[in-house]
Every structure is written in C-alpha cells, then in structure tokens.
Amino acid sequence: MNAPLLEVQQVSRSFGDVRALDGVSLTIAENEFFALLGPSGCGKTTLLRSIAGFEHPDGGAVLLGGSDLLALPPNKRPVNLMFQSYALFPHLSVAANIGYGLKREKLPKAEIAQRVDEVLETVGLTAMAKRRPAQLSGGQRQRVALARAIVKRPRLLLLDEPLSALDRKVRAEMQLELKRLQHEVGITFVVVTHDQEEAMSMADRIAVLAGGRVQQVATPLELYRNPANLFVADFIGTSNLLPGPSAGQHLVVRPEDVRLVAPGAGRLDGTVADTQFQGGTSTVAVDVPGQAKPFLVTEHGATEAVRGTPVGLAWQHEVAVGEGLA
Incomplete structure (x- = not known):
C-alpha cells in the first residue's frame, strides 16, 4: 500500500440515542480508490460528511497527510465532496459549471480557462462545453459534476452514491470511467455506496460497515474469499x-x-x-x-x-x- 493520506482514528458520532459511528478507524493510501460499503444506516455517509466537514465527530481524530483535518472549516479543507444530486447550475454552460469554484477563488481567467479545457478533455466533454445541463444525458451530467470536483485539484475526492441516479447500462459504463479517471488524475477517491457490485468493480480496497462499526477492510477479492464474519460473507456476493x-x-x-x-x-x-x-x-x-x-x-x-x-x-x-x- 502507498503512504497513508487519510487516517481516521476512533471516530464516533451520535444523534440522540442513535450511535451512527462507533469508534471507526481507517487508513486510506495516497492515490487509492477506496469504498465505504454497507446497508442504509450503517454510518458510511456520516463518516463521509465528517471527513468533508459537514458533521463534527463527538470524539476521535481525522488526519490528512498527518495534519488535523477536523480543526479546519469545510471550505479550508483540501477535500471536495461530489453530491448525489450533482447540483449543477441550470443557467450556466458546462464550462461555466466546471470553472465556477475556480472563479470564486478569484484565479486568473487564463488559468481557469486552461484548467477547464484540460478537465473537459479528460472527461470527454470538450464538444459539450457550451451546452446547458438540461441538454445533457444523465451520464454526461455526472461527468460535469466530476469535472467540477477534480478541476480544483483536491488531495481527496469524496463521492456520495455518485452513480445512483443513472440507469443500469450507464452505471456500468461510468464505473469503468470513474476508475479510469481516478488513475489519470492521480487523486485519492473515497466513494460511499450501498451497492456491493459497484464497490467490488471500482475500489482498490473496501471498508464494510454495519451498525456504525467497521466489519472488515480488504481488497474485493479478500472480502469475497476470506470474509471476517457472517455479516460480510452474507453482504458481499451471493452466499x-x-x-x-x-x-x-x-x-x-x-x-x-x-x-x-x-x-x-x-x-x-x-x-x-x-x-x-x-x-x-x-x-x-x-x-x-x-x-x-x-x-x-x-x-x-x-x-x-x-x-x-x-x-x-x-x-x-x-x-x-x-x-x-x-
């Protein structure tokens, strides 16, 4: 495994009587495609939002490159969260949507244009640069949302159920595309999903969560062939x-x-x-x-x-x- 980028240490989070995260510890490597997998209510989205800064844990630590991530507000973290809904601006072109975050950071126009052009080529949308989101297919809108996230060059990209709005055929295509893009842009991806086939097809390693706890962290093959407990064996694949x-x-x-x-x-x-x-x-x-x-x-x-x-x-x-x- 490459050098650790993200370290989650004994993170806990409760909402009233509900223990969403119960002493979760994980280490995610530089340039790794990592999946948080589990059924609804297992704590995976709460963990993702804690890393992004939209939830604050009750206890534990989150380190990025050895530095305390929890001490930083969301907008100061070198982390980008791609939302399930994509949240594209309907009145802006594809290029303007992608460059929106860079424009807000007041980067020079020439640099914004160059970075937007580069990422448009990476996601295969150069020909669509002037279109509005309503003129795109679901898969193309997903690519725009991804391009907008990676154009800011975060050290860590968080994806919350990124393919859930797509139909089965497009989902399969985008699984391959996400894996290709992750290798090409060299950014650590952490994806939340409840779909074990999706996690198994994309991730280098997977953390299986249930009841706010990590059940096992392993490669897809290890999870399938050497499950740590009955929950993992039953949840991964058909048993x-x-x-x-x-x-x-x-x-x-x-x-x-x-x-x-x-x-x-x-x-x-x-x-x-x-x-x-x-x-x-x-x-x-x-x-x-x-x-x-x-x-x-x-x-x-x-x-x-x-x-x-x-x-x-x-x-x-x-x-x-x-x-x-x-």
Missing part, C-alpha cells in the same frame, strides 16, 4: 449458508463453487425449485430439506436442470470461503 462445526457458527459456500450431481453423489440432496438464465450464466435454486433458503448454484451458459428434478449438490471442502463464521 449459501450452512451450519458450521459448532453451535452458532456457519459454513459459507459460493454458488459458483457448487456442482449439480446425481442424488446421493454429493454433500446434500435437494429438488430443483427454479432456474434463471442470465446470458453467460444460469442460476439454479435447489430446495434442500432443513434449509430455510434455496441453495444457489451458478452454471456457465444455459443449465440442463429441470424444475422438480431431484439433484445432489457437490463442492470441494477447500472452496468453502468461511468456516466457523459467526
């Missing part, structure tokens, strides 16, 4: 949960690690309840006696499984991603 070696413990098996075999030839037997074809793969749901939820199996291409057919479920013991998780 089949089985009773573990001791009471209250579980074994986690991923659907792609399971094979359909003849009844009696696997570890479990069941009956095919449903099949879904999703293009490159199929998902087979198998009802297993004693299991509250169907056991899921992922097969490449179209499946030959037929609803109502008895089947066996087989997997190698070593592919179980978590044993004894609680």
Whole structure:
C-alpha cells in the first residue's frame, strides 16, 4: 500500500440515542480508490460528511497527510465532496459549471480557462462545453459534476452514491470511467455506496460497515474469499449458508463453487425449485430439506436442470470461503 493520506482514528458520532459511528478507524493510501460499503444506516455517509466537514465527530481524530483535518472549516479543507444530486447550475454552460469554484477563488481567467479545457478533455466533454445541463444525458451530467470536483485539484475526492441516479447500462459504463479517471488524475477517491457490485468493480480496497462499526477492510477479492464474519460473507456476493462445526457458527459456500450431481453423489440432496438464465450464466435454486433458503448454484451458459428434478449438490471442502463464521 502507498503512504497513508487519510487516517481516521476512533471516530464516533451520535444523534440522540442513535450511535451512527462507533469508534471507526481507517487508513486510506495516497492515490487509492477506496469504498465505504454497507446497508442504509450503517454510518458510511456520516463518516463521509465528517471527513468533508459537514458533521463534527463527538470524539476521535481525522488526519490528512498527518495534519488535523477536523480543526479546519469545510471550505479550508483540501477535500471536495461530489453530491448525489450533482447540483449543477441550470443557467450556466458546462464550462461555466466546471470553472465556477475556480472563479470564486478569484484565479486568473487564463488559468481557469486552461484548467477547464484540460478537465473537459479528460472527461470527454470538450464538444459539450457550451451546452446547458438540461441538454445533457444523465451520464454526461455526472461527468460535469466530476469535472467540477477534480478541476480544483483536491488531495481527496469524496463521492456520495455518485452513480445512483443513472440507469443500469450507464452505471456500468461510468464505473469503468470513474476508475479510469481516478488513475489519470492521480487523486485519492473515497466513494460511499450501498451497492456491493459497484464497490467490488471500482475500489482498490473496501471498508464494510454495519451498525456504525467497521466489519472488515480488504481488497474485493479478500472480502469475497476470506470474509471476517457472517455479516460480510452474507453482504458481499451471493452466499449459501450452512451450519458450521459448532453451535452458532456457519459454513459459507459460493454458488459458483457448487456442482449439480446425481442424488446421493454429493454433500446434500435437494429438488430443483427454479432456474434463471442470465446470458453467460444460469442460476439454479435447489430446495434442500432443513434449509430455510434455496441453495444457489451458478452454471456457465444455459443449465440442463429441470424444475422438480431431484439433484445432489457437490463442492470441494477447500472452496468453502468461511468456516466457523459467526
């Protein structure tokens, strides 16, 4: 990991009786694409707003490059927050929207024009410079908001659910675009999302939060293959949960690690309840006696499984991603 840029140390924040952040500690590296991931109410947005300066923690410290960030007002922090709504000015052109913050800082007009032109090229909107936001698609408006944030050259860019307003196809395109831009501009990105697929596809590392606490910080692959607890195992990807070696413990098996075999030839037997074809793969749901939820199996291409057919479920013991998780 590169040198630490942001250090969050035992940060707590309460709203009345609700403990939004409960002793959160994180270290984020220079030039890292970092995701804060978790369900609604887990504390990820409160943490983001605390870093930006719109919330003040009850306790703990936040350091940027070793300096106390909490001592600075929001407008003095070398941090930029890109809002979920994009908040573009409808009466201004794309170029004027992007240069607005630089103009308020009273930078020379020639420098503003140069920096706006550079960032327009980076986000692929040079041809749209004179258009108004209403003349743009959702994906293009998202690019304008991003350009406005990075043109100020913050050391840290915070993104709050940046792709939530986009449709599925555009979201997938913008996930790739955000990753490309982050590498190109060399700014540390911290993105808040509740969408684990989004976090897994973009982030170098992910912090999974629940109940105001950090459950695990790891790379996407580590989270998927070595979850720290049952919450992470169930939240990241799709899981089949089985009773573990001791009471209250579980074994986690991923659907792609399971094979359909003849009844009696696997570890479990069941009956095919449903099949879904999703293009490159199929998902087979198998009802297993004693299991509250169907056991899921992922097969490449179209499946030959037929609803109502008895089947066996087989997997190698070593592919179980978590044993004894609680």
